[in-house]
Amino acid sequence: MLLQDELRAISCASFETPSDNSGMCRPCGDRRLVNSLGRSIAILAAWIPWVAGCAGSEGSVREEIQVHSGGNTLGGVLELPPGPGPHPTIVIVPGSGPATREFPMYAELARHWVSRGFAVLRYDKRGTGASTGDWTRETFRERADDVLALTAHLRGRKDIRADGVGLCGHSQGGWIAPLAASSRPDELAFLVILAGAAVTPAEQDLSSTRHRLLRSGFDDASAEEAVALKRALHALVRQGKVEEAEVARLLEGASRNAWYPQVFPPDLKVDALCSLMRYLGLIMDHAPRPVLERISCPVLAVFGEADPFVDLSENAGPMEESLRRGSRDVTILRVPGAGHRLEPAGTNSSGFAAGALEALDAWLDARVKR
Template sequence: MKKRKVILIAVLIFVLFLVLPLIFNKKGPRHFTTPSLSDIDYSEVFFTNDTDNLKLAGMLMIPKGDGPFPTVVIIQGSGPSFRDNGWNLAIVKYLQDNGIAVLIPDKRGSEKSEGEWIGASFDELANDAIAGTEFIKSQDQFEYSYIGIVGMSQGGWIAPVAENKSADVSFIASLSGATVNAYEQLLHEEIHNISKYTYPFIAKMIAPITTNRLQKMEYLSSYADFDPIPYLKKVDVPVHFAFGEGDKYIPVRACIERLEEYGLNDFKTSVYPNGGHALIDIESSTVSKKCMNDLVTFIKGIEN
């Protein structure tokens, strides 16, 4: 009887050990205030990626006043794209309100763009961005001064690929885009995902296994071996990296150290306190105004 009691107590302690992370890691969603699509002054546009023979669509935001305007082509993050994505809208509205024109293409296979994003290589997605720059050059709705690329999240990986292929890109800005390779990025993300349900030291033991399996999935396999450094080393235009402290999707410190390791010290890097992946300012519950001001200053400071 005494032995059974000891076993029962041991089992209860073990169960409590397993359950504690679920209790203390439980956090509510972070409140994030963003504009809606109805708050954005835009026109729907259509253009063609001639390289891959795809018809693409998107939204063009032109600032008020007379041009010429600095112009950015947005490369969106992983997965499909949606025009009402709040993070995208918060950023493009700030740019438009501060005298910067923006083209945000629908990702291939999303909204009104042809094609399929699943299985698309970064080279192919870069071609879509280049098609956007070609559209800006040919359109007659406004006069532009120069064109750059703003890569958001995964788009930060694709931006240097596009720059390497086009002489029309005058700058790159990467918002929460990684500089580590695909495995390191996914491993970091997996550790944080698993840590919601167990202890960090256990998550670090499990994550390499799940990461290897994830890399074999169709939507990840096309870039499972990607490393941005070879492309970044070929970039010959100004580059600005914006990171959010505490990002659960990319290892911020490792990203900065990797730039330093490869001597890419001319690139501007900024880390915003408690910003996370969405670069949120906790007090205002929206995209960090400091981050956006820095982005605007960087874009307008480009000399052509």
């Protein structure tokens, strides 16, 4: 859970590729308000499965797919390498906010892995792209069930190896993919976690707030003031007392601080924040460590050493400890100079930090036959 990302998501209906190095969506210029918050996008009356194929790059094939899950229809694109298969397959599980298949990092990973003989599935979260539903009303359990519906579809295809389907969860997807893997331990061949956290979303929100302010040059006192505000907002959620008057009072007292624009978008409306807080109530206390302990497949967890959102010292050790309780094959990879998208930190690059892809390839090559 990256609160800045969720805040942007509820204040604008359209998003474009970020120009900063956060890796998160940002609102486009028309500033149209999201009208899907608080009500679901219309659900299809009946699911009509269909597949439309088209030629991909360098002989690969791209197929549009639709899969039914929890009364919704999930849209995605499956890219297959040349040849009849069956192919091992990676399902990319997206992060927070209104993530779609077209997020640049996921598209780049797909191109790379397809070139190395994997099929790759990217999909749109509920209420985004070609998917119906509403991600702002979706629990982590429901997100994991969506992933399992997609993997079940893949495992039933003749061109996909049923014993070679794995997950790659990024950011918030680093909570979702393990939840799916722990639910069906015999059905998934491997798990890759990119920039995932071993603490609850609420704890990660506080940690991210603190570390981002410190990295931006604010002192400890300023960081603690911001964290105290976040704690107060979290308390309202847990108490079921998310009321605009009280939230406005808290923000009014904090908005004069120099750190405030670093924590909340300057044009944020109180009603939008309250809507977000109600959504966070669905996910903020998810405990990942018991989930990680139930995973038995091979696991690779990758951390960027310069990630401003997921602190390496607070997450790598606990994640490894929990994973080793269930899996005999656990690898923790620390990428020097890499940010939250594993990009070279401090750049606008859509690529990956030196050594990141090579390390991912080496791990997959040692465990997955093509």
